[in-house]
Amino acid sequence: MNAKTWDKIATVVLYIISMLIVVLLVGFIGYIIYNGRDSLNLHFLTSDSLVDQAGGGIGPQLFNSFYMLFISLIITVPIGIGAGIYLSQYGKQGKILDFIRLCIETMASLPSIVVGLFGLLVFVNMTHWQYTILAGSLAIAVINLPSMARVSENAITAASSKVKEASLGLGSTEWQTIKKVILPSAMPQILTGIILAAGRVFGEAAALLYTSGMSTPALNYNNISLTNKMSPFSLFRPAETLAVHIWKLNSEGMVPDASKIATGSSAVLVIMVLLFNFLARFIGNKLYKAYSGK
Template sequence: MKAKTVDKIATAILYLISSLVVLLLISFIGFIIYRGRTSLNFNFIFGEPKTSQAGGGIGPQLFNSFYMLIVSLIITVPFGVGAGIYLSEYATEGKILGFIRLCIETMASLPSIVVGLFGMLVFVIMTKWQNTLLSGALVIAILNLPSMTRVSENAIRASSLKVKEASLGLGATKWQAIKTVILPSSMPQILTGVILAAGRIFGEAAALLYTSGMSAPILKYSDVSLVGQTSPFSLFRPAETLAVYIWKLNSEGMVPDAAKIASGASAVLVIMVLIFNFSARFIGKKIYESYSGK
Protein backbone atom coordinates (compact mmCIF):
# COMPACT_ATOMS: atom_id res chain seq x y z
CA MET A 1 0.00 0.00 0.00
CA LYS A 2 2.82 2.33 0.88
CA ALA A 3 4.59 1.66 -2.43
CA LYS A 4 1.40 2.42 -4.38
CA THR A 5 0.95 5.68 -2.48
CA VAL A 6 4.53 6.76 -3.20
CA ASP A 7 4.06 5.83 -6.86
CA LYS A 8 0.91 7.94 -7.12
CA ILE A 9 2.57 10.91 -5.44
CA ALA A 10 5.61 10.66 -7.74
CA THR A 11 3.35 10.38 -10.79
CA ALA A 12 1.34 13.43 -9.70
CA ILE A 13 4.54 15.44 -9.18
CA LEU A 14 5.83 14.51 -12.65
CA TYR A 15 2.51 15.46 -14.22
CA LEU A 16 2.60 18.76 -12.35
CA ILE A 17 6.14 19.53 -13.54
CA SER A 18 5.21 18.67 -17.13
CA SER A 19 2.12 20.87 -16.92
CA LEU A 20 4.16 23.77 -15.56
CA VAL A 21 6.67 23.45 -18.41
CA VAL A 22 3.88 23.45 -21.01
CA LEU A 23 2.14 26.37 -19.28
CA LEU A 24 5.40 28.33 -19.17
CA LEU A 25 5.98 27.75 -22.88
CA ILE A 26 2.41 28.73 -23.80
CA SER A 27 2.62 31.85 -21.61
CA PHE A 28 5.95 32.85 -23.15
CA ILE A 29 4.74 32.41 -26.73
CA GLY A 30 1.40 34.07 -25.99
CA PHE A 31 3.06 37.08 -24.36
CA ILE A 32 5.41 37.66 -27.29
CA ILE A 33 2.67 37.28 -29.90
CA TYR A 34 0.31 39.52 -27.90
CA ARG A 35 2.89 42.32 -27.68
CA GLY A 36 3.60 42.17 -31.40
CA ARG A 37 0.03 41.54 -32.59
CA THR A 38 -0.42 45.05 -34.04
CA SER A 39 2.51 44.55 -36.42
CA LEU A 40 1.41 41.22 -37.87
CA ASN A 41 0.42 42.44 -41.31
CA PHE A 42 1.65 42.04 -44.88
CA ASN A 43 3.42 45.41 -45.07
CA PHE A 44 5.39 44.78 -41.89
CA ILE A 45 6.38 41.19 -42.65
CA PHE A 46 7.43 41.76 -46.27
CA GLY A 47 8.25 45.49 -46.24
CA GLU A 48 11.63 47.20 -46.27
CA PRO A 49 13.06 48.62 -43.03
CA LYS A 50 13.30 52.42 -42.61
CA THR A 51 16.38 53.98 -41.06
CA SER A 52 15.05 57.29 -39.74
CA GLN A 53 11.25 57.16 -39.72
CA ALA A 54 8.51 55.00 -38.29
CA GLY A 55 6.65 52.26 -40.12
CA GLY A 56 9.45 50.03 -41.42
CA GLY A 57 9.23 46.32 -42.20
CA ILE A 58 11.38 43.24 -41.70
CA GLY A 59 11.27 41.64 -45.18
CA PRO A 60 15.04 41.46 -45.87
CA GLN A 61 15.85 40.25 -42.36
CA LEU A 62 13.20 37.53 -42.52
CA PHE A 63 14.47 36.36 -45.90
CA ASN A 64 18.07 36.37 -44.60
CA SER A 65 17.04 34.20 -41.64
CA PHE A 66 15.43 31.57 -43.84
CA TYR A 67 18.21 31.64 -46.42
CA MET A 68 20.87 31.25 -43.72
CA LEU A 69 18.81 28.41 -42.27
CA ILE A 70 18.93 26.56 -45.59
CA VAL A 71 22.64 27.19 -46.22
CA SER A 72 23.64 26.25 -42.67
CA LEU A 73 21.58 23.03 -42.67
CA ILE A 74 23.11 22.05 -46.02
CA ILE A 75 26.49 22.21 -44.27
CA THR A 76 25.49 20.85 -40.85
CA VAL A 77 23.24 17.88 -41.65
CA PRO A 78 25.60 15.88 -43.94
CA PHE A 79 28.59 16.36 -41.62
CA GLY A 80 26.56 15.74 -38.46
CA VAL A 81 24.83 12.61 -39.75
CA GLY A 82 28.06 11.35 -41.31
CA ALA A 83 29.90 11.78 -38.02
CA GLY A 84 27.05 10.02 -36.23
CA ILE A 85 27.27 7.07 -38.64
CA TYR A 86 31.04 6.82 -38.13
CA LEU A 87 30.86 6.98 -34.32
CA SER A 88 28.00 4.50 -34.02
CA GLU A 89 28.87 1.96 -36.73
CA TYR A 90 32.53 2.18 -37.70
CA ALA A 91 34.57 3.63 -34.83
CA THR A 92 36.16 1.25 -32.33
CA GLU A 93 36.70 2.03 -28.68
CA GLY A 94 40.13 3.43 -27.99
CA LYS A 95 42.20 6.55 -27.52
CA ILE A 96 41.28 8.00 -30.92
CA LEU A 97 37.55 7.64 -30.28
CA GLY A 98 37.99 9.10 -26.81
CA PHE A 99 39.84 12.09 -28.26
CA ILE A 100 37.08 12.62 -30.84
CA ARG A 101 34.41 12.56 -28.14
CA LEU A 102 36.43 15.01 -26.06
CA CYS A 103 36.62 17.39 -29.03
CA ILE A 104 32.86 17.12 -29.58
CA GLU A 105 32.10 17.83 -25.92
CA THR A 106 34.52 20.77 -25.92
CA MET A 107 32.92 22.26 -29.03
CA ALA A 108 29.46 21.85 -27.51
CA SER A 109 30.49 23.84 -24.41
CA LEU A 110 32.00 26.79 -26.27
CA PRO A 111 30.09 30.08 -25.85
CA SER A 112 28.59 31.38 -29.08
CA ILE A 113 30.39 34.70 -28.71
CA VAL A 114 33.76 32.89 -28.71
CA VAL A 115 32.79 30.93 -31.84
CA GLY A 116 31.70 34.22 -33.39
CA LEU A 117 35.09 35.78 -32.72
CA PHE A 118 36.77 32.71 -34.22
CA GLY A 119 34.52 33.05 -37.27
CA MET A 120 35.43 36.71 -37.61
CA LEU A 121 39.15 35.93 -37.52
CA VAL A 122 38.95 33.01 -39.97
CA PHE A 123 35.94 33.57 -42.26
CA VAL A 124 35.91 37.38 -42.28
CA ILE A 125 39.52 38.55 -41.92
CA MET A 126 41.74 35.68 -43.09
CA THR A 127 39.57 34.81 -46.11
CA LYS A 128 38.92 38.54 -46.79
CA TRP A 129 35.24 37.73 -47.38
CA GLN A 130 34.18 40.50 -44.97
CA ASN A 131 30.74 40.17 -43.36
CA THR A 132 28.87 37.66 -45.52
CA LEU A 133 26.00 35.22 -45.30
CA LEU A 134 28.39 32.31 -45.90
CA SER A 135 30.56 33.36 -42.94
CA GLY A 136 27.50 33.37 -40.69
CA ALA A 137 26.29 30.01 -41.99
CA LEU A 138 29.71 28.42 -41.35
CA VAL A 139 29.80 29.74 -37.78
CA ILE A 140 26.29 28.43 -37.10
CA ALA A 141 27.35 25.08 -38.55
CA ILE A 142 30.26 24.95 -36.09
CA LEU A 143 27.86 25.66 -33.22
CA ASN A 144 25.38 23.00 -34.36
CA LEU A 145 27.75 20.18 -35.34
CA PRO A 146 28.32 18.76 -31.82
CA SER A 147 24.61 18.46 -30.99
CA MET A 148 23.77 17.17 -34.47
CA THR A 149 26.51 14.54 -34.19
CA ARG A 150 25.41 13.34 -30.76
CA VAL A 151 21.73 13.15 -31.71
CA SER A 152 22.55 11.26 -34.92
CA GLU A 153 24.90 8.86 -33.15
CA ASN A 154 22.36 8.01 -30.45
CA ALA A 155 19.53 7.66 -32.97
CA ILE A 156 21.51 5.39 -35.29
CA ARG A 157 22.85 3.30 -32.43
CA ALA A 158 19.36 2.77 -30.98
CA SER A 159 17.83 1.94 -34.37
CA SER A 160 20.59 -0.44 -35.39
CA LEU A 161 19.95 -2.64 -32.35
CA LYS A 162 16.52 -3.55 -33.78
CA VAL A 163 17.22 -4.03 -37.47
CA LYS A 164 20.96 -4.34 -38.08
CA GLU A 165 21.35 -8.07 -37.48
CA ALA A 166 18.18 -8.88 -39.44
CA SER A 167 19.30 -6.88 -42.49
CA LEU A 168 22.80 -8.35 -42.40
CA GLY A 169 21.31 -11.83 -42.03
CA LEU A 170 19.33 -11.28 -45.24
CA GLY A 171 22.56 -10.65 -47.14
CA ALA A 172 22.82 -6.86 -47.07
CA THR A 173 26.23 -5.24 -46.79
CA LYS A 174 26.96 -2.95 -43.87
CA TRP A 175 26.50 0.20 -45.95
CA GLN A 176 23.31 -1.14 -47.54
CA ALA A 177 21.93 -1.83 -44.07
CA ILE A 178 22.81 1.69 -42.92
CA LYS A 179 21.43 3.40 -46.03
CA THR A 180 18.21 1.47 -46.56
CA VAL A 181 17.23 0.29 -43.07
CA ILE A 182 19.00 2.00 -40.17
CA LEU A 183 18.90 5.62 -41.39
CA PRO A 184 15.18 5.57 -42.33
CA SER A 185 14.22 3.96 -39.02
CA SER A 186 16.22 6.59 -37.10
CA MET A 187 14.75 9.50 -39.09
CA PRO A 188 12.41 10.82 -36.34
CA GLN A 189 15.29 11.17 -33.87
CA ILE A 190 17.62 12.69 -36.47
CA LEU A 191 14.88 15.15 -37.35
CA THR A 192 14.87 16.24 -33.71
CA GLY A 193 18.52 17.19 -34.14
CA VAL A 194 17.68 19.13 -37.30
CA ILE A 195 14.94 21.04 -35.46
CA LEU A 196 17.34 21.89 -32.62
CA ALA A 197 19.87 23.12 -35.17
CA ALA A 198 17.22 25.22 -36.92
CA GLY A 199 16.20 26.78 -33.61
CA ARG A 200 19.82 27.79 -33.02
CA ILE A 201 19.90 29.47 -36.43
CA PHE A 202 16.67 31.40 -35.86
CA GLY A 203 17.65 32.58 -32.40
CA GLU A 204 21.42 33.13 -32.63
CA ALA A 205 22.61 36.73 -32.60
CA ALA A 206 25.95 36.94 -30.78
CA ALA A 207 27.97 34.87 -33.27
CA LEU A 208 26.34 36.51 -36.29
CA LEU A 209 27.18 40.04 -35.16
CA TYR A 210 30.83 39.37 -36.08
CA THR A 211 30.31 37.30 -39.21
CA SER A 212 27.15 38.02 -41.21
CA GLY A 213 27.01 41.67 -40.12
CA MET A 214 24.38 44.15 -38.99
CA SER A 215 23.22 45.47 -42.34
CA ALA A 216 20.64 44.27 -44.84
CA PRO A 217 21.14 45.75 -48.32
CA ILE A 218 18.17 46.24 -50.62
CA LEU A 219 17.66 42.99 -52.48
CA LYS A 220 16.70 42.64 -56.13
CA TYR A 221 14.82 39.37 -56.32
CA SER A 222 15.09 39.33 -60.10
CA ASP A 223 18.88 39.09 -59.77
CA VAL A 224 19.84 35.42 -59.34
CA SER A 225 23.50 35.07 -58.41
CA LEU A 226 25.56 33.36 -55.71
CA VAL A 227 28.23 36.08 -55.64
CA GLY A 228 26.54 39.38 -56.53
CA GLN A 229 26.07 42.03 -53.83
CA THR A 230 22.43 42.81 -54.71
CA SER A 231 21.21 39.28 -55.33
CA PRO A 232 19.16 37.82 -52.46
CA PHE A 233 20.72 34.41 -53.16
CA SER A 234 24.31 35.64 -52.93
CA LEU A 235 26.51 33.97 -50.33
CA PHE A 236 28.97 36.88 -50.28
CA ARG A 237 26.82 39.78 -49.13
CA PRO A 238 26.01 41.10 -45.65
CA ALA A 239 22.99 39.31 -44.21
CA GLU A 240 21.43 40.75 -41.08
CA THR A 241 19.11 38.12 -39.62
CA LEU A 242 15.91 38.78 -37.71
CA ALA A 243 17.48 37.96 -34.33
CA VAL A 244 20.34 40.40 -34.97
CA TYR A 245 17.86 43.06 -36.11
CA ILE A 246 15.84 42.67 -32.90
CA TRP A 247 19.02 43.03 -30.85
CA LYS A 248 20.01 46.15 -32.80
CA LEU A 249 16.59 47.74 -32.37
CA ASN A 250 16.59 47.14 -28.62
CA SER A 251 20.17 48.30 -28.11
CA GLU A 252 20.42 51.23 -30.52
CA GLY A 253 16.80 52.34 -31.08
CA MET A 254 17.51 53.71 -34.56
CA VAL A 255 13.87 54.53 -35.43
CA PRO A 256 11.09 56.25 -33.43
CA ASP A 257 9.01 53.07 -33.14
CA ALA A 258 11.95 50.73 -32.44
CA ALA A 259 10.19 49.02 -29.52
CA LYS A 260 7.10 48.33 -31.62
CA ILE A 261 9.14 46.93 -34.51
CA ALA A 262 11.18 44.76 -32.14
CA SER A 263 8.00 43.36 -30.56
CA GLY A 264 6.51 42.62 -33.99
CA ALA A 265 9.74 41.05 -35.22
CA SER A 266 9.89 38.86 -32.10
CA ALA A 267 6.32 37.69 -32.71
CA VAL A 268 7.11 36.86 -36.34
CA LEU A 269 10.26 35.00 -35.28
CA VAL A 270 8.36 32.86 -32.78
CA ILE A 271 5.63 32.08 -35.31
CA MET A 272 8.20 31.11 -37.93
CA VAL A 273 9.94 28.77 -35.47
CA LEU A 274 6.61 27.11 -34.62
CA ILE A 275 5.70 26.70 -38.29
CA PHE A 276 9.11 25.20 -39.09
CA ASN A 277 8.98 22.79 -36.15
CA PHE A 278 5.50 21.49 -36.95
CA SER A 279 6.31 21.25 -40.67
CA ALA A 280 9.55 19.37 -39.99
CA ARG A 281 7.74 16.94 -37.68
CA PHE A 282 5.04 16.33 -40.27
CA ILE A 283 7.51 15.78 -43.12
CA GLY A 284 9.70 13.52 -40.97
CA LYS A 285 6.68 11.45 -39.97
CA LYS A 286 5.69 11.00 -43.61
CA ILE A 287 9.24 9.99 -44.55
CA TYR A 288 9.35 7.46 -41.70
CA GLU A 289 5.95 6.03 -42.68
CA SER A 290 6.99 5.71 -46.32
CA TYR A 291 10.00 3.58 -45.31
CA SER A 292 8.31 1.60 -42.53
CA GLY A 293 5.17 0.84 -44.54
CA LYS A 294 2.77 2.29 -41.96
Protein backbone atom coordinates in the same frame (compact mmCIF):
# COMPACT_ATOMS: atom_id res chain seq x y z
CA MET B 1 2.98 5.05 3.86
CA ASN B 2 3.19 2.04 1.57
CA ALA B 3 4.78 1.84 -1.87
CA LYS B 4 1.51 2.46 -3.76
CA THR B 5 0.91 5.70 -1.87
CA TRP B 6 4.42 6.94 -2.64
CA ASP B 7 3.91 5.99 -6.27
CA LYS B 8 0.71 8.04 -6.45
CA ILE B 9 2.40 11.04 -4.80
CA ALA B 10 5.33 10.83 -7.23
CA THR B 11 2.92 10.59 -10.18
CA VAL B 12 1.02 13.68 -9.05
CA VAL B 13 4.25 15.63 -8.53
CA LEU B 14 5.48 14.70 -12.02
CA TYR B 15 2.13 15.73 -13.54
CA ILE B 16 2.35 19.08 -11.74
CA ILE B 17 5.90 19.65 -13.01
CA SER B 18 4.84 18.75 -16.56
CA MET B 19 1.85 21.09 -16.44
CA LEU B 20 4.04 23.87 -15.00
CA ILE B 21 6.42 23.55 -17.95
CA VAL B 22 3.50 23.68 -20.41
CA VAL B 23 1.97 26.70 -18.67
CA LEU B 24 5.30 28.55 -18.66
CA LEU B 25 5.83 27.84 -22.36
CA VAL B 26 2.28 28.85 -23.34
CA GLY B 27 2.50 31.97 -21.19
CA PHE B 28 5.87 32.96 -22.64
CA ILE B 29 4.77 32.44 -26.25
CA GLY B 30 1.38 34.06 -25.65
CA TYR B 31 2.95 37.13 -24.06
CA ILE B 32 5.32 37.68 -26.98
CA ILE B 33 2.65 37.15 -29.65
CA TYR B 34 0.14 39.34 -27.81
CA ASN B 35 2.57 42.25 -27.58
CA GLY B 36 3.48 41.96 -31.24
CA ARG B 37 -0.01 41.23 -32.58
CA ASP B 38 -0.41 44.68 -34.22
CA SER B 39 2.56 43.99 -36.50
CA LEU B 40 1.42 40.60 -37.79
CA ASN B 41 0.41 41.66 -41.27
CA LEU B 42 1.69 41.28 -44.83
CA HIS B 43 3.09 44.83 -44.99
CA PHE B 44 5.26 44.24 -41.92
CA LEU B 45 6.55 40.90 -43.26
CA THR B 46 7.51 42.25 -46.69
CA SER B 47 8.56 45.89 -46.25
CA ASP B 48 11.86 47.33 -45.02
CA SER B 49 12.61 49.44 -41.94
CA LEU B 50 13.67 52.97 -42.86
CA VAL B 51 15.87 54.96 -40.47
CA ASP B 52 13.90 58.19 -40.66
CA GLN B 53 10.38 56.80 -41.09
CA ALA B 54 7.92 54.85 -38.96
CA GLY B 55 5.83 51.92 -40.14
CA GLY B 56 8.65 49.80 -41.52
CA GLY B 57 8.91 46.05 -41.59
CA ILE B 58 11.27 43.07 -41.56
CA GLY B 59 11.20 41.84 -45.17
CA PRO B 60 14.98 41.71 -45.81
CA GLN B 61 15.74 40.35 -42.32
CA LEU B 62 13.16 37.58 -42.70
CA PHE B 63 14.55 36.62 -46.10
CA ASN B 64 18.11 36.64 -44.71
CA SER B 65 17.11 34.34 -41.85
CA PHE B 66 15.54 31.75 -44.14
CA TYR B 67 18.39 31.94 -46.64
CA MET B 68 21.01 31.52 -43.92
CA LEU B 69 18.96 28.64 -42.49
CA PHE B 70 19.10 26.93 -45.89
CA ILE B 71 22.84 27.45 -46.38
CA SER B 72 23.78 26.40 -42.84
CA LEU B 73 21.71 23.21 -43.04
CA ILE B 74 23.39 22.29 -46.34
CA ILE B 75 26.69 22.41 -44.45
CA THR B 76 25.57 20.95 -41.11
CA VAL B 77 23.27 18.05 -42.02
CA PRO B 78 25.55 15.94 -44.29
CA ILE B 79 28.60 16.39 -42.03
CA GLY B 80 26.61 15.80 -38.83
CA ILE B 81 24.89 12.65 -40.13
CA GLY B 82 28.18 11.39 -41.57
CA ALA B 83 29.87 11.89 -38.21
CA GLY B 84 27.00 10.07 -36.49
CA ILE B 85 27.33 7.12 -38.90
CA TYR B 86 31.06 6.88 -38.27
CA LEU B 87 30.76 7.14 -34.48
CA SER B 88 28.00 4.54 -34.23
CA GLN B 89 28.87 2.05 -36.99
CA TYR B 90 32.47 2.32 -38.17
CA GLY B 91 34.49 3.76 -35.27
CA LYS B 92 36.21 1.18 -33.08
CA GLN B 93 35.87 1.66 -29.34
CA GLY B 94 39.12 2.96 -27.92
CA LYS B 95 41.17 6.04 -27.18
CA ILE B 96 40.76 7.57 -30.64
CA LEU B 97 36.96 7.38 -30.53
CA ASP B 98 36.95 8.67 -26.94
CA PHE B 99 39.13 11.60 -28.03
CA ILE B 100 36.75 12.40 -30.91
CA ARG B 101 33.78 12.36 -28.53
CA LEU B 102 35.70 14.61 -26.11
CA CYS B 103 36.32 17.09 -28.92
CA ILE B 104 32.62 17.03 -29.84
CA GLU B 105 31.58 17.63 -26.23
CA THR B 106 34.09 20.48 -25.94
CA MET B 107 32.77 22.12 -29.12
CA ALA B 108 29.20 21.77 -27.85
CA SER B 109 30.08 23.67 -24.66
CA LEU B 110 31.66 26.65 -26.43
CA PRO B 111 29.73 29.93 -25.92
CA SER B 112 28.32 31.33 -29.14
CA ILE B 113 30.21 34.60 -28.61
CA VAL B 114 33.49 32.63 -28.71
CA VAL B 115 32.42 30.94 -31.94
CA GLY B 116 31.54 34.38 -33.30
CA LEU B 117 35.03 35.70 -32.51
CA PHE B 118 36.54 32.59 -34.10
CA GLY B 119 34.39 33.20 -37.18
CA LEU B 120 35.50 36.83 -37.25
CA LEU B 121 39.14 35.76 -37.22
CA VAL B 122 38.90 32.87 -39.70
CA PHE B 123 35.82 33.32 -41.92
CA VAL B 124 35.88 37.14 -42.06
CA ASN B 125 39.48 38.35 -41.73
CA MET B 126 41.68 35.45 -42.87
CA THR B 127 39.56 34.72 -45.94
CA HIS B 128 39.07 38.46 -46.67
CA TRP B 129 35.37 37.77 -47.25
CA GLN B 130 34.37 40.44 -44.72
CA TYR B 131 30.83 40.16 -43.29
CA THR B 132 29.00 37.64 -45.45
CA ILE B 133 26.18 35.11 -45.40
CA LEU B 134 28.71 32.33 -46.00
CA ALA B 135 30.76 33.37 -42.96
CA GLY B 136 27.63 33.46 -40.79
CA SER B 137 26.48 30.07 -42.08
CA LEU B 138 29.87 28.51 -41.34
CA ALA B 139 29.84 29.96 -37.81
CA ILE B 140 26.37 28.53 -37.20
CA ALA B 141 27.57 25.20 -38.59
CA VAL B 142 30.40 25.15 -36.03
CA ILE B 143 27.80 25.66 -33.29
CA ASN B 144 25.37 23.05 -34.61
CA LEU B 145 27.72 20.26 -35.70
CA PRO B 146 28.38 18.80 -32.21
CA SER B 147 24.70 18.46 -31.33
CA MET B 148 23.85 17.19 -34.83
CA ALA B 149 26.59 14.55 -34.63
CA ARG B 150 25.52 13.33 -31.18
CA VAL B 151 21.82 13.22 -32.05
CA SER B 152 22.60 11.31 -35.25
CA GLU B 153 24.88 8.89 -33.40
CA ASN B 154 22.29 8.13 -30.71
CA ALA B 155 19.48 7.76 -33.28
CA ILE B 156 21.50 5.46 -35.54
CA THR B 157 22.73 3.37 -32.60
CA ALA B 158 19.19 2.91 -31.28
CA ALA B 159 17.84 2.03 -34.75
CA SER B 160 20.67 -0.38 -35.61
CA SER B 161 20.22 -2.41 -32.44
CA LYS B 162 16.85 -3.63 -33.75
CA VAL B 163 17.47 -4.30 -37.44
CA LYS B 164 21.18 -4.42 -38.27
CA GLU B 165 21.84 -8.10 -37.55
CA ALA B 166 18.67 -9.15 -39.37
CA SER B 167 19.61 -7.13 -42.45
CA LEU B 168 23.19 -8.45 -42.51
CA GLY B 169 21.88 -11.98 -42.03
CA LEU B 170 19.79 -11.61 -45.18
CA GLY B 171 22.91 -10.85 -47.21
CA SER B 172 22.98 -7.04 -47.27
CA THR B 173 26.29 -5.23 -47.06
CA GLU B 174 26.96 -2.91 -44.14
CA TRP B 175 26.50 0.22 -46.27
CA GLN B 176 23.26 -1.13 -47.79
CA THR B 177 22.02 -1.83 -44.27
CA ILE B 178 22.87 1.70 -43.12
CA LYS B 179 21.40 3.35 -46.21
CA LYS B 180 18.24 1.28 -46.72
CA VAL B 181 17.36 0.13 -43.20
CA ILE B 182 19.03 2.02 -40.36
CA LEU B 183 18.83 5.62 -41.63
CA PRO B 184 15.09 5.44 -42.49
CA SER B 185 14.38 4.01 -39.04
CA ALA B 186 16.45 6.75 -37.38
CA MET B 187 14.98 9.56 -39.51
CA PRO B 188 12.49 10.94 -36.91
CA GLN B 189 15.25 11.34 -34.30
CA ILE B 190 17.64 12.81 -36.87
CA LEU B 191 14.98 15.32 -37.86
CA THR B 192 14.81 16.35 -34.22
CA GLY B 193 18.49 17.24 -34.46
CA ILE B 194 17.80 19.20 -37.65
CA ILE B 195 15.03 21.08 -35.84
CA LEU B 196 17.45 22.02 -33.07
CA ALA B 197 19.99 23.16 -35.65
CA ALA B 198 17.37 25.27 -37.44
CA GLY B 199 16.29 26.83 -34.17
CA ARG B 200 19.83 28.02 -33.53
CA VAL B 201 19.85 29.81 -36.89
CA PHE B 202 16.64 31.68 -36.09
CA GLY B 203 17.58 32.49 -32.51
CA GLU B 204 21.34 33.07 -32.74
CA ALA B 205 22.58 36.65 -32.59
CA ALA B 206 25.98 36.73 -30.88
CA ALA B 207 27.86 34.65 -33.45
CA LEU B 208 26.21 36.40 -36.39
CA LEU B 209 27.08 39.88 -35.12
CA TYR B 210 30.74 39.11 -35.87
CA THR B 211 30.31 37.11 -39.08
CA SER B 212 27.27 38.15 -41.14
CA GLY B 213 27.08 41.75 -39.92
CA MET B 214 24.32 44.13 -38.87
CA SER B 215 23.27 45.55 -42.23
CA THR B 216 21.72 44.48 -45.51
CA PRO B 217 22.58 46.27 -48.78
CA ALA B 218 19.95 47.34 -51.28
CA LEU B 219 19.05 44.16 -53.14
CA ASN B 220 17.99 43.59 -56.73
CA TYR B 221 15.61 40.63 -56.62
CA ASN B 222 15.86 40.22 -60.40
CA ASN B 223 19.58 39.49 -60.02
CA ILE B 224 20.13 35.79 -59.33
CA SER B 225 23.80 35.33 -58.53
CA LEU B 226 25.81 33.64 -55.79
CA THR B 227 28.66 36.17 -55.95
CA ASN B 228 27.17 39.56 -56.89
CA LYS B 229 26.63 41.53 -53.67
CA MET B 230 23.50 43.17 -55.10
CA SER B 231 21.84 39.76 -55.48
CA PRO B 232 19.67 38.52 -52.60
CA PHE B 233 21.09 35.02 -53.17
CA SER B 234 24.72 36.12 -52.97
CA LEU B 235 26.84 34.25 -50.43
CA PHE B 236 29.28 37.14 -50.20
CA ARG B 237 27.09 39.99 -48.98
CA PRO B 238 26.39 41.11 -45.41
CA ALA B 239 23.05 40.00 -44.02
CA GLU B 240 21.21 41.10 -40.91
CA THR B 241 19.09 38.24 -39.58
CA LEU B 242 15.88 38.64 -37.61
CA ALA B 243 17.49 37.93 -34.22
CA VAL B 244 20.29 40.44 -34.91
CA HIS B 245 17.68 42.96 -36.05
CA ILE B 246 15.80 42.61 -32.75
CA TRP B 247 19.02 43.14 -30.79
CA LYS B 248 19.94 46.14 -32.94
CA LEU B 249 16.52 47.77 -32.48
CA ASN B 250 16.57 47.31 -28.71
CA SER B 251 20.15 48.54 -28.34
CA GLU B 252 20.30 51.37 -30.89
CA GLY B 253 16.67 52.25 -31.68
CA MET B 254 17.51 53.94 -34.97
CA VAL B 255 13.90 54.04 -36.23
CA PRO B 256 11.02 56.05 -34.69
CA ASP B 257 8.93 52.96 -33.84
CA ALA B 258 11.83 50.71 -32.86
CA SER B 259 9.99 49.19 -29.88
CA LYS B 260 6.96 48.24 -32.00
CA ILE B 261 9.13 46.68 -34.72
CA ALA B 262 11.13 44.77 -32.09
CA THR B 263 8.02 43.28 -30.45
CA GLY B 264 6.56 42.42 -33.85
CA SER B 265 9.85 40.83 -34.93
CA SER B 266 9.91 38.77 -31.73
CA ALA B 267 6.38 37.52 -32.39
CA VAL B 268 7.27 36.55 -35.96
CA LEU B 269 10.43 34.78 -34.75
CA VAL B 270 8.49 32.70 -32.22
CA ILE B 271 5.77 31.82 -34.75
CA MET B 272 8.35 30.77 -37.35
CA VAL B 273 10.12 28.50 -34.88
CA LEU B 274 6.80 26.90 -33.88
CA LEU B 275 5.72 26.39 -37.50
CA PHE B 276 9.05 24.88 -38.44
CA ASN B 277 8.90 22.49 -35.48
CA PHE B 278 5.39 21.30 -36.31
CA LEU B 279 6.21 20.95 -40.01
CA ALA B 280 9.38 18.98 -39.31
CA ARG B 281 7.53 16.66 -36.92
CA PHE B 282 4.81 16.09 -39.53
CA ILE B 283 7.33 15.36 -42.30
CA GLY B 284 9.35 13.12 -39.98
CA ASN B 285 6.32 11.01 -39.11
CA LYS B 286 5.36 10.71 -42.78
CA LEU B 287 8.89 9.63 -43.71
CA TYR B 288 8.99 7.09 -40.89
CA LYS B 289 5.66 5.57 -41.93
CA ALA B 290 6.72 5.49 -45.58
CA TYR B 291 9.99 3.71 -44.86
CA SER B 292 8.62 1.37 -42.21
CA GLY B 293 5.58 0.36 -44.24
CA LYS B 294 3.04 1.50 -41.66
